[in-house]
Amino acid sequence: xxxxxxxxxxxxxxxxxxxxxxxxxxxxxxxxxxxxxxxxxxxxxxxxxxxxxxxxxxxxxxxxxxxxxxxxxxxxxxxxxxxxxxxxxxxxxxxxxxxxxxxxxxxxxxxxxxxxxxxxxxxxxxxxxxxxxxxxxxxxxxxxxxxxxxxxxxxxxxxxxxxxxxxxxxxxxxxxxxxxxxxxxxxxxxxxxxxxxxxxxxxxxxxxxxxxxxxxxxxxxxxxxxxxxxxxxxxxxxxxxxxxxxxxxxx
Amino acid sequence: xxxxxxxxxxxxxxxxxxxxxxxxxxxxxxxxxxxxxxxxxxxxxxxxxxxxxxxxxxxxxxxxxxxxxxxxxxxxxxxxxxxxxxxxxxxxxxxxxxxxxxxxxxxxxxxxxxxxxxxxxxxxxxxxxxxxxxxxxxxxxxxxxxxxxxxxxxxxxxxxxxxxxxxxxxxxxxxxxxxxxxxxxxxxxxxxxxxxxxxxxxxxxxxxxxxxxxxxxxxxxxxxxxxxxxxxxxxxxxxxxxxxxxxxxxxxxxxxxxxxxxxxxxxxxxxxxxxxxxxxxxxxxxxxxxx
Ligand SMILES: Nc1ncnc2c1ncn2[C@@H]1O[C@H](COP(=O)(O)OP(=O)(O)OP(=O)(O)O)[C@@H](O)[C@H]1O
Ligand SMILES: [Mg+2]
Numbered sequence: 348x349x350x351x352x353x354x355x356x357x358x359x360x361x362x363x364x365x366x367x368x369x370x371x372x373x374x375x376x377x378x379x380x381x382x383x384x385x386x387x388x389x390x391x392x393x394x395x396x397x398x399x400x401x402x403x404x405x406x407x408x409x410x411x412x413x414x415x416x417x418x419x420x421x422x423x424x425x426x427x428x429x430x431x432x433x434x435x436x437x438x439x440x441x442x443x444x445x446x447x448x449x450x451x452x453x454x455x456x457x458x459x460x461x462x463x464x465x466x467x468x469x470x471x472x473x474x475x476x477x478x479x480x481x482x483x484x485x486x487x488x489x490x491x492x493x494x495x496x497x498x499x500x501x502x503x504x505x506x507x508x509x510x511x512x513x514x515x516x517x518x519x520x521x522x523x524x525x526x527x528x529x530x531x532x533x534x535x536x537x538x539x540x541x542x543x544x545x546x547x548x549x550x551x552x553x554x555x556x557x558x559x560x561x562x563x564x565x566x567x568x569x570x571x572x573x574x575x576x577x578x579x580x581x582x583x584x585x586x587x588x589x590x591x592x593x594x595x596x597x598x
Numbered sequence: 599x600x601x602x603x604x605x606x607x608x609x610x611x612x613x614x615x616x617x618x619x620x621x622x623x624x625x626x627x628x629x630x631x632x633x634x635x636x637x638x639x640x641x642x643x644x645x646x647x648x649x650x651x652x653x654x655x656x657x658x659x660x661x662x663x664x665x666x667x668x669x670x671x672x673x674x675x676x677x678x679x680x681x682x683x684x685x686x687x688x689x690x691x692x693x694x695x696x697x698x699x700x701x702x703x704x705x706x707x708x709x710x711x712x713x714x715x716x717x718x719x720x721x722x723x724x725x726x727x728x729x730x731x732x733x734x735x736x737x738x739x740x741x742x743x744x745x746x747x748x749x750x751x752x753x754x755x756x757x758x759x760x761x762x763x764x765x766x767x768x769x770x771x772x773x774x775x776x777x778x779x780x781x782x783x784x785x786x787x788x789x790x791x792x793x794x795x796x797x798x799x800x801x802x803x804x805x806x807x808x809x810x811x812x813x814x815x816x817x818x819x820x821x822x823x824x825x826x827x828x829x830x831x832x833x834x835x836x837x838x839x840x841x842x843x844x845x846x847x848x849x850x851x852x853x854x855x856x857x858x859x860x861x862x863x864x865x866x867x868x869x870x871x872x873x874x875x876x877x878x879x880x881x882x883x884x885x886x887x888x889x
Pocket of ligand 2: 392519
């Protein structure tokens with residue numbers, strides 16, 4: 348089995364508060380892994396550790412190892428900019444820049460030094476197509492991205508993320524602000540993307556986890572209670588707490 | 599009393615308060631126009647605005663050198679204060695640790711409240727002699743005045759711009775960093791552009807203060823009525839003209855000072871209209887805008 352990400356004995360603290368306790372998880376290549384668990388259990392903190400977004404928070408401290416393709420991403424020699432290019436992120440609330448649709452997608456390429464207009468145009472089109480948004484926006488690429496619907500904005504954010512050709516895409520509740528139709532579109536998109544990308548998705552929606560993911564990890568109070576194949580976790584969980592959570596008895 | 603009469607009284611009370619302040623301002627403006635118009639009529643509007651000579655004893659009333667003086671001092675100080683202020687605001691909002699910002703921000707806001715005579719006095723005692731030894735001449739100059747003005751408007755530009763930068767939603771910063779942009783790329787391409795409307799507001803406020811400033815400028819600008827040929831030449835601003843001569847002016851001269859006031863008001867209105875238009879345009883182009 349080929350693992351893209353291997354997390355071992357990860358502990359995360361914000362000041363004195365320990366948010367993740369001894370978390371270990373292996374994430375396979377080109378597959379969707381769902382993270383589930385009640386609010387405040389540390390799912391966002393966990394995925395933000397994978398692209399070092401927590402570094403932006405002053406009080407963040409961690410120990411343990413996080414390996415991406417075998418290399419420790421917290422090694423002081425690692426270039427965070429490179430890492431974030433390889434590990435893209437889609438946020439809970441669609442957050443396109445207050446720029447045109449084109450500029451939103453081109454931005455990531457530009458900050459990585461691509462300025463050739465033809466290359467940008469081609470890449471933008473390719474990414475918007477991959478994010479299943481091209482048909483809806485191809486005639487208004489120069490219009491503000493803020494004029495799009497929430498679901499379109501979220502697909503734009505996905506397009507923006509895949510434009511820089513990451514290997515891993517982290518999605519933190521990408522559908523929680525969307526209506527069912529937009530949600531279906533994003534889920535279809537995840538199915539389409541999974542053969543090229545390793546995707547980790549946080550979701551509060553159990554059906555969504557079963558629909559999109561092959562593997563699932565269940566977080567509770569900063570620990571992983573159980574992880575493994577989604578089918579197994581939802582059909583015959585081995586831990587009582589997992590069963591209680593997925594059947595809605597607490598959370 | 600019933601809730602309804604309460605509401606009624608509060609609404610009417612607010613209305614009357616607002617109305618009275620508007621009436622007071624209107625009365626002042628009417629007064630200035632009434633006092634100034636005789637001068638404009640007797641000299642002619644064109645001659646008054648574009649006349650190069652100001653010698654009240656000879657009946658010469660041309661304020662053009664002072665229009666240029668006001669614009670030049672204001673322009674030069676904005677030229678220095680805008681970049682300085684913006685970098686300072688970026689430092690405060692993005693780079694300085696919270697503890698440093700908590701001390702610096704109130705300090706800067708306090709600087710904005712220091713009376714202009716204090717700045718003028720500082721300029722007279724410290725800056726003028728310094729300029730004299732550095733560049734020769736008297737030390738009283740357009741540059742000296744602009745430096746003092748820069749110091750005076752910097753706090754406004756810094757603090758309003760900083761508010762604008764900090765009100766940019768953190769989601770934008772996160773999105774940019776998550777794409778692998780560096781902190782500086784994020785500031786330059788995402789945070790700052792989103793804050794531009796607020797930065798323009800800060801510049802408008804700074805400009806308003808600069809062009810209306812009188813006392814500090816009188817103390818360091820030299821007040822010679824001439825179109826400056828170098829930034830080291832002494833100049834007189836429109837505001838200074840009124841303040842310097844008001845004490846002894848009579849007759850047409852007295853009216854001409856009010857006419858100077860009219861010119862100043864019209865100039866400020868034109869500048870504000872331009873600035874607000876830019877502000878509005880930026881708001882539209884970024885599709886939203888903050889502040
Ligand atoms: N910047 C921070 N500073 C201090 N504590 C934080 C910070 N961010 C998160 N926490 C704490 O860490 C814990 C885990 O938060 P996290 O956001 O990872 O939970 P989550 O599982 O994503 O929850 P949700 O499902 O509601 O998004 C919470 O107790 C939260 O209060
Ligand atoms: Mg979360």
